[in-house]
Amino acid sequence: QVQLGESGGGLVQAGGSLRLSCAASGTFFSINTMAWYRQTPGKQRELVASIIRGDRINYADSVKGRFTIARDNAKNTVYLQMNSLKPEDTAVYFCHADLRVEVPGMGRYRNLEVWGQGTLVTVSS
Numbered sequence: 001q002v003q004l005g006e007s008g009g010g011l012v013q014a015g016g017s018l019r020l021s022c023a024a025s026g027t028f029f030s031i032n033t034m035a036w037y038r039q040t041p042g043k044q045r046e047l048v049a050s051i052i053r054g055d056r057i058n059y060a061d062s063v064k065g066r067f068t069i070a071r072d073n074a075k076n077t078v079y080l081q082m083n084s085l086k087p088e089d090t091a092v093y094f095c096h097a098d099l100r101v102e103v104p105g106m107g108r109y110r111n112l113e114v115w116g117q118g119t120l121v122t123v124s125s
Contacts, residue, residue, distance in 0.1 A: 002026035002114050004095045008080075009119030016123070017083045022095030022116055024076040029109055033098040034071055034078035038091035038121075045094065049080060063089075085123045092118040 008020040024031060035050035049069035050058045057069060068081040078095065095116035100109045 002028050002097075002099060002101065002112065004097055004114055004116035006093070006095050006116040006119045009093060009121045011122045011124065012085055014085060014087055014123055014125050016085050017081070018085065018121060019082070020080040020093055020095075020119060020121075022078050022097075024097055024099070024114070027101070028112070029100040029102055031073075031076060031097055031099050032111070033096075035096045036069065036078070036080045037094045037096055038089075039094065039118075040091045048093070051078065082121070085121075087123045087125045090121060090123045092120050094118045 003025050004022050005025065006020065006022045008018060010018060012018050033050055033052050036048040037045045038048050039045040046060065048060050048063055049067055051069050051071050059067065066084045071078045097114050099112045099114065101112045103110050
């Protein structure tokens with residue numbers, strides 16, 4: 001079983017910074033993509049930033065220049081450094097990973113998507 005453990009959310013004033021962390025644990029062969037999504041009440045979950053194993057990075061337009069995603073492959077961990085935070089960044093942030101796991105007894109692998117439990121980020125004005 002694979003789990004994603006998130007940390008780093010909290011309350012911050014507008015203009016401040018927070019750093020989110022997400023570590024994958026359990027049994028898996030490799031991690032392809034790791035990403036951060038966010039969601040506010042009544043809205044769909046939206047992609048904030050993603051990073052593919054080869055360090056190809058993608059950001060939502062709303063966070064470009066303010067947020068930075070990075071991953072430590074040795075620690076199976078992805079980070080989201082959030083600077084110049086705005087009240088509209090307030091949301092529950094979810095970590096997502098796309099992994100390769102072995103199919104038991106079959107000698108082959110399949111893709112598995114896993115979500116973290118979410119961490120609340122609140123930006124006060």
